[in-house]
Amino acid sequence: MNFPNDVDGDVLRRLDDSGFDFSKTWEIDFNVDFNSWPPSQEALNILEKEYGAIEIFEPEEESDGYVLFNITSIVSYELIVDTQRKASSLVSTFGGVCESWGVLH
Helix, strand or coil: CCCCCCHHHHHHHHHHHCCCCCCCEEEEEEEEEECCCCCCHHHHHHHHHHHCCEEEECCECCECCEEEEEEEEECCHHHHHHHHHHHHHHHHHHCEEEEEEEECC
């Protein structure tokens, strides 16, 4: 498979190299980071309205806090990039950005 030469493309290439089945539906986790903690309730409400259930992970000693949401879909570069772009756009005025994702296989 061919993926763009960027961070998301690199992750997809590693998945492909490991035998990941891109024809199956997977639960994809997206993380939303905020430049100040805790995020506003309004930002959380916007994410929940758009993506359904969210999970809030409080900051710990070695990690900042973040908000997680899932999408169940076939994994594709377009879905990953579009979802990150949309989520970031929804919460950018609250200091939020979605730049990381993952899938367990």
